[in-house]
Amino acid sequence: MERRKFLGLGLAAVALVPVSVSAIDFRKEKPDAWTAHKVDEAIKALYGDVKAEDTDKITLKVPKIASNGGAIPVSIASDLDLKSLAVFQDANPESAVIAYTIPENGIVDYMVKIKMKGSGEITIVAEGKDGKFYKTAKKLEVALGGCEG
Amino acid sequence: MGNMKIKAKVKGDTLKCKVQAKHIMLPYNAAKKKGVDANFITYIVGKIGDKIIFEASTSQFVSKDPIFKFKAKADGIKKGDKLEMTWTDLSGKTVTESKKIKGL
Numbered sequence: 001m002e003r004r005k006f007l008g009l010g011l012a013a014v015a016l017v018p019v020s021v022s023a024i025d026f027r028k029e030k031p032d033a034w035t036a037h038k039v040d041e042a043i044k045a046l047y048g049d050v051k052a053e054d055t056d057k058i059t060l061k062v063p064k065i066a067s068n069g070g071a072i073p074v075s076i077a078s079d080l081d082l083k084s085l086a087v088f089q090d091a092n093p094e095s096a097v098i099a100y101t102i103p104e105n106g107i108v109d110y111m112v113k114i115k116m117k118g119s120g121e122i123t124i125v126a127e128g129k130d131g132k133f134y135k136t137a138k139k140l141e142v143a144l145g146g147c148e149g
Numbered sequence: 150m151g152n153m154k155i156k157a158k159v160k161g162d163t164l165k166c167k168v169q170a171k172h173i174m175l176p177y178n179a180a181k182k183k184g185v186d187a188n189f190i191t192y193i194v195g196k197i198g199d200k201i202i203f204e205a206s207t208s209q210f211v212s213k214d215p216i217f218k219f220k221a222k223a224d225g226i227k228k229g230d231k232l233e234m235t236w237t238d239l240s241g242k243t244v245t246e247s248k249k250i251k252g253l
Contacts, residue, residue: 016185025193026206034208054196092210101204103221107163111218115176115210 025098026085026099033095042095043125046086052125055080058108060124062140069142071113074122078108081129087112091120091142116142117140155248158230164223164250166195166203168234175211186240190215193236197226197250202221226252 003088004139026046027034036042043052060073074087085108086099116122123137154169172190180187187209195203201223233247 023201023204024206025192045176077245089210094210096210097208097210099206101206102203103201105200105202105222105224107220107222109218109220111216113212113216115174115212 024072024101026084026086026101029073033086034101035094036096037094039090039095039123043086043123045104046096046099047125047127047133050133052135054102055134055136058085058124058126058134058136060122060138062122064139065141065143066116067143069116069118072116072142073111073113073138075111076108076124077110078126080126081135082108082134083129085107085126086108087106087126088119088123089116090123091116091118092118113141116140118134118142121127151246152244153234153236153246154236155246157248157250159223159226159250159252161224164202164221164226165218166220166232167216168193168195169214170234170236170244171214172236172238174209174211174213174215181225188239189238190238194221195232195236196233198233200225202232208227220248226250226253 031044033046035040055124057080058078066072082102082103088095089097098112105107119141121137121139125135127133152171156167158165174189175187177187189209190207193205194201203219207218230250231251234244239245
């Protein structure tokens with residue numbers, strides 16, 4: 001079975017795969033999510049007008065004080081059955097940072113290093129396979145802003 | 150080794166991966182100041198054979214020479230299997246590299 005490269009096509013990926021929604025390039029499918037300035041707007045552009053419930057079932061780890069704003073380690077883990085998970089922050093000109101599509105055999109346990117211009121709050125919004133949306137957020141301080149390359 | 154440092158190891162029933170790509174990840178603001186085009190990885194995917202085990206759409210706010218750590222269930226992974234990582238950036242460049250999975 002071929003789950004093929006949707007990179008150049010921009011088509012909805014659901015056609016071939018019954019349960020999981022893999023092979024999604026969110027940048028092509030939801031371009032507005034990446035230009036939205038405010039976190040709420042970006043969430044809306046990515047997922048629509050959804051009501052995400054606060055959950056403690058997604059673990060978000062960020063340093064309380066990030067010494068280097070250019071490389072802040074963000075760890076996300078969850079046992080929830082999720083389809084996708086997106087990371088936003090409110091310190092940069094645009095708020096969307098990264099959006100993961102969780103594959104069938106995927107385990108939600110990610111670490112990524114991100115840039116933040118200054119102190120702020122990181123918000124995670126995730127789409128569950130149950131159709132519900134979940135969110136969690138953490139504030140952090142950034143000692144040296146890291147958006148300027 | 151190429152552009153990416155790929156580490157993939159099976160421990161018990163979990164595959165643990167750490168990938169670092171070499172990329173300037175230059176955001177629009179910084180690019181403007183330098184008088185060049187912004188360029189950053191916009192999409193990254195990890196596959197074992199035909200199966201996608203990691204996938205993310207990324208922005209200019211992921212760090213330079215980004216590191217991604219992720220996990221997947223190890224069932225079905227056999228000795229000799231490789232983790233194939235592909236990234237695409239704003240300029241349209243695509244890089245694919247693979248590494249044999251350890252621990253099997």
